[in-house]
Amino acid sequence: MKNFSKWKSNRLNLEQNELKCSALESNKQKNIDLFKYVAIIPKIIIKFLYPLYLIGKKNAHNIILKEKHIIDSNLPTSLEGLRILHISDLHLDEREDLVESISKLLEEQEYDICFFTGDYFSKVRNHKEEDYQNFNSIISKIKCKLGIYGVLGNHDSVETFENLSKFKIKFLNNECLKITINSYPLNVIGLDDVHYFYSDQVKATLDENKSDDFTILLVHSPEIYDLAQKNKVNLYLCGHTHGGQVRLTQKFPVFRRIKRGRKYFSGLWIFKNMHGHTSDGAGTSTLDIRFNCDPEISIIILNKSKIK
Ligand SMILES: [Fe+2]
Numbered sequence: 493m494k495n496f497s498k499w500k501s502n503r504l505n506l507e508q509n510e511l512k513c514s515a516l517e518s519n520k521q522k523n524i525d526l527f528k529y530v531a532i533i534p535k536i537i538i539k540f541l542y543p544l545y546l547i548g549k550k551n552a553h554n555i556i557l558k559e560k561h562i563i564d565s566n567l568p569t570s571l572e573g574l575r576i577l578h579i580s581d582l583h584l585d586e587r588e589d590l591v592e593s594i595s596k597l598l599e600e601q602e603y604d605i606c607f608f609t610g611d612y613f614s615k616v617r618n619h620k621e622e623d624y625q626n627f628n629s630i631i632s633k634i635k636c637k638l639g640i641y642g643v644l645g646n647h648d649s650v651e652t653f654e655n656l657s658k659f660k661i662k663f664l665n666n667e668c669l670k671i672t673i674n675s676y677p678l679n680v681i682g683l684d685d686v687h688y689f690y691s692d693q694v695k696a697t698l699d700e701n702k703s704d705d706f707t708i709l710l711v712h713s714p715e716i717y718d719l720a721q722k723n724k725v726n727l728y729l730c731g732h733t734h735g736g737q738v739r740l741t742q743k744f745p746v747f748r749r750i751k752r753g754r755k756y757f758s759g760l761w762i763f764k765n766m767h768g769h770t771s772d773g774a775g776t777s778t779l780d781i782r783f784n785c786d787p788e789i790s791i792i793i794l795n796k797s798k799i800k
Pocket of ligand 1: 581645
């Protein structure tokens with residue numbers, strides 16, 4: 493090569509200083525390869541985030557049946573040992589796999605009554621016929637002598653209410669019901685969602701509760717815990733938070749999705765003399781992942797004192 497040493501020194505200068513010198517441009521500029529930096533994003537996604545997503549998805553699909561005990565010395569003797577199946581936040585249109593997994597979990601389980609606390613689907617309206625049939629398949633696996641009751645969530649609409657009411661579930665929409673158990677009149681109140689659809693009717697239904705009978709409140713979120721306690725509710729059952737869905741540790745969720753009662757975002761809790769249970773939910777919404785927060789259906793067992 494002619495002038496090899498000149499070519500080599502010029503070339504090494506460009507390479508070692510990461511300079512670029514484009515055709516017909518005499519000025520040398522620092523070689524910033526934008527593509528190299530942009531290409532890092534999909535690389536990170538493929539290398540780290542996608543495997544993490546797969547782990548999160550596996551967690552989200554590993555639904556568990558949890559037995560939880562509520563000990564309340566004021567519990568009427570007639571309600572001793574009452575087993576309540578509590579299901580919340582199915583979001584079935586995103587998670588039709590729940591039909592099979594919940595059916596399996598319910599095999600050979602015993603419970604007296606079943607309560608749903610909202611968010612049957614993620615889409616608010618225009619559901620497919622198969623979404624309703626999937627819900628009916630779950631309902632038909634629930635065998636309990638005292639019936640199946642439900643309330644609406646913030647994802648549920650009048651359309652959802654009207655279509656699901658055709659199945660073996662009774663919706664309590666700002667109403668109160670007496671259910672006789674061993675001759676005892678259990679008071680059950682069901683309210684419309686209070687996260688997006690709080691109304692005077694919600695408050696009036698609670699204010700009207702003058703009963704001294706043991707009262708269970710069904711409402712989608714824990715956000716009216718204090719109003720409920722003031723109105724003689726003994727047990728508050730809710731969901732909505734999905735337990736945070738993604739928690740940094742068992743106790744620290746990234747999001748709670750509630751404006752009030754934030755410390756009641758998950759599991760069993762007590763406010764003054766009122767017991768509560770916020771279900772971590774069966775399904776998922778927005779992102780089909782969970783971390784440090786199992787999807788669940790629960791059987792809540794009522795007792796007057798600790799079982800020895
Ligand atoms: Fe919700």
